[in-house]
Amino acid sequence: MKYYFFALALFTNLFFFISCKDNPTQTSPVENNPPAGLTASENELIIELNKFIKPLNGTLPSLDDSDLRVFDKFAEAKVIGLGEATHGTKDFFQMKHRLFKYFVEKHGFKIFGFEADMGECIYIDRFIASDIGTIDEVMRKMHFWTWRTQEVKELILWMNQYNKSKSPQDKIHLLGVDCQFKDFNKILIMEYLQRYDGSYPPRIGQILTEIDQLSNTHIQALTSAENILLKARCDSIKTYFDDNSSRLIASSGQFEFTIIRQLIRQTQQYIDVISSKTFNYRDQYMAENSEWLTDLLAPNTKVVLWAHNGHLAKDPAYLGSGSQGSFLSENLSTQYKVIGFSFNQGTFRAVGYIPPSTYTGLTVQGIYEIPPKDSFNFIFYFSQPKNFILINNDVTRNSPLYSWINSNKKILSIGAVYSSNYYDSFFYTYNLGRIFDAVIHINTTLAADPY
Structure with a gap:
C-alpha cells in the first residue's frame, strides 16, 4: 500500500474496545501491577469495569463460541462494523475472522465488506464463491500491504471452503467498499x-x-x-x-x-x-457502497464490515466530513452496530514515520508503556480479565462507569504508520459510548504475519 494513502490514517480517530481472556500464546513484557498512586475514583472505575465486562475466550476462529453470544443482540442489524486499533495486528484480524464466522453460522450474515478496492475484491470473491483462480493469485491482487497477511489468507480460505457445500443462494461473499x-x-x-x-x-x-x-x-x-x-x-x-x-x-x-x-x-x-x-468523499462513498451491499443478494442482505476503528466509528467530525460509520448510522439508525477494538501493549506491523513526512519502511513495531492516566486505556490496563468484551448498553446509568465511557477521553489509535518517539501523539480524544456499540479489548497483541 502506498504510504500516502495511510498518512491520513495517522491523524484519524481510531478507538473503541472489546475484551477477552488472555491468549496463552501471548505474554506481556510489563507486569500489570497497579502503580503507586491510583486514586479512589480510578480504583472505583476498575471495580465497575470488571462488573460489566465479559471474558474473551481468545481470538482463534476455531475456539468455542460461547463467549460470543453476547453479540446475539446485534443479530437484527443490517450492518455490523468490525474495527481495528491498528492496521497490522494479528489478534484483531483473527478476531474479526472469528466474529464473521459466528455471524454467518448463527445469524445468516452473507457478505464481508472490506476496506479494500472494489475491483480487486471481485477477483477474491470469484475464488471464494466459484473457485476461479488460486489463493496466491488473488492475494497478489491486493493493493494494501495491510491485508496481505496470513490471517486474511486464512479467512479467504475458510470462506472458500464454507461455500463448497452451499447452493448459490447460500454462499457467502467478500466484496470491497473502498x-x-x-x-x-x-x-x-x-x-x-x-x-x-x-x-x-x-x-x-x-x-x-x-x-x-x-x-x-x-x-x-x-x-x-x-x-x-x-x-x-x-x-x-x-x-x-x-x-x-x-x-x-x-x-x-x-x-x-x-x-x-x-x-x-x-x-x-x-x-x-x-x-x-x-472533502472526505472516501468515507461517504464507503458508506454508500456498504449500504449497496445490503440489497445485493436480496433485500436486507446482512453485511459485516472490516475497516479501521476510525472509519467505522459513528463520528460525524471524522476528517471534517464524517466517518463511514457516521453516514451508516444516520441512514440505518439502530440497524447499524459497530464493534471497536482496543489494545495497550505488544507488537504490530506499521510503516515507520518521522514527522512531518518521512516514512522509513514497513516493520514490526512495539509498545510496552503503561498507558497515560487520562486515557481509556489506563483503566482497561487493570481490568480482570485482561482481554474482554464490553457491551456499552449493558452499563447501567447509575454506575460511575456509565459517565466515564460517555465522556471524552484519549484512546490509543494507530493506522498504518507509527513512530515510537511520538507515542503520546497516537492517542485521540473520543466519546466511546457515542461512537461504538461494543468494545473488544486485547491487552497485549502480536503483529500480523505477512503473506
Missing part, C-alpha cells in the same frame, strides 16, 4: 461486455480507456467542469447498462450484472476521492 483505485475497472467491465454483450457500443471502451490512462496527478489537476464531464461519461455507461438490463441479466445473471454496474459507479467515486483536496 474507492481509491481504478486498476481493474476497465478490465472487468470490458470483460463482462465482451462475454455477455456482442453489440455494446465502442464508445464504452473509449471512455474506459481514457479514464484508465489518467494518473492521479492528472485527475487532481482537472477543473471542476472537466471533473463533471468525466463523471457524466461514466453515467452514460451506467445508462447503457440500465437500458439493456433485462438482456444483460438474462445472459450473466443478476449478481454479476449488479457487481459490474456498481464498479462503474465506483469509477466515479474514485474520481471524486482523488480530485478532492478538502
Whole structure:
C-alpha cells in the first residue's frame, strides 16, 4: 500500500474496545501491577469495569463460541462494523475472522465488506464463491500491504471452503467498499461486455480507456467542469447498462450484472476521492457502497464490515466530513452496530514515520508503556480479565462507569504508520459510548504475519 494513502490514517480517530481472556500464546513484557498512586475514583472505575465486562475466550476462529453470544443482540442489524486499533495486528484480524464466522453460522450474515478496492475484491470473491483462480493469485491482487497477511489468507480460505457445500443462494461473499483505485475497472467491465454483450457500443471502451490512462496527478489537476464531464461519461455507461438490463441479466445473471454496474459507479467515486483536496468523499462513498451491499443478494442482505476503528466509528467530525460509520448510522439508525477494538501493549506491523513526512519502511513495531492516566486505556490496563468484551448498553446509568465511557477521553489509535518517539501523539480524544456499540479489548497483541 502506498504510504500516502495511510498518512491520513495517522491523524484519524481510531478507538473503541472489546475484551477477552488472555491468549496463552501471548505474554506481556510489563507486569500489570497497579502503580503507586491510583486514586479512589480510578480504583472505583476498575471495580465497575470488571462488573460489566465479559471474558474473551481468545481470538482463534476455531475456539468455542460461547463467549460470543453476547453479540446475539446485534443479530437484527443490517450492518455490523468490525474495527481495528491498528492496521497490522494479528489478534484483531483473527478476531474479526472469528466474529464473521459466528455471524454467518448463527445469524445468516452473507457478505464481508472490506476496506479494500472494489475491483480487486471481485477477483477474491470469484475464488471464494466459484473457485476461479488460486489463493496466491488473488492475494497478489491486493493493493494494501495491510491485508496481505496470513490471517486474511486464512479467512479467504475458510470462506472458500464454507461455500463448497452451499447452493448459490447460500454462499457467502467478500466484496470491497473502498474507492481509491481504478486498476481493474476497465478490465472487468470490458470483460463482462465482451462475454455477455456482442453489440455494446465502442464508445464504452473509449471512455474506459481514457479514464484508465489518467494518473492521479492528472485527475487532481482537472477543473471542476472537466471533473463533471468525466463523471457524466461514466453515467452514460451506467445508462447503457440500465437500458439493456433485462438482456444483460438474462445472459450473466443478476449478481454479476449488479457487481459490474456498481464498479462503474465506483469509477466515479474514485474520481471524486482523488480530485478532492478538502472533502472526505472516501468515507461517504464507503458508506454508500456498504449500504449497496445490503440489497445485493436480496433485500436486507446482512453485511459485516472490516475497516479501521476510525472509519467505522459513528463520528460525524471524522476528517471534517464524517466517518463511514457516521453516514451508516444516520441512514440505518439502530440497524447499524459497530464493534471497536482496543489494545495497550505488544507488537504490530506499521510503516515507520518521522514527522512531518518521512516514512522509513514497513516493520514490526512495539509498545510496552503503561498507558497515560487520562486515557481509556489506563483503566482497561487493570481490568480482570485482561482481554474482554464490553457491551456499552449493558452499563447501567447509575454506575460511575456509565459517565466515564460517555465522556471524552484519549484512546490509543494507530493506522498504518507509527513512530515510537511520538507515542503520546497516537492517542485521540473520543466519546466511546457515542461512537461504538461494543468494545473488544486485547491487552497485549502480536503483529500480523505477512503473506
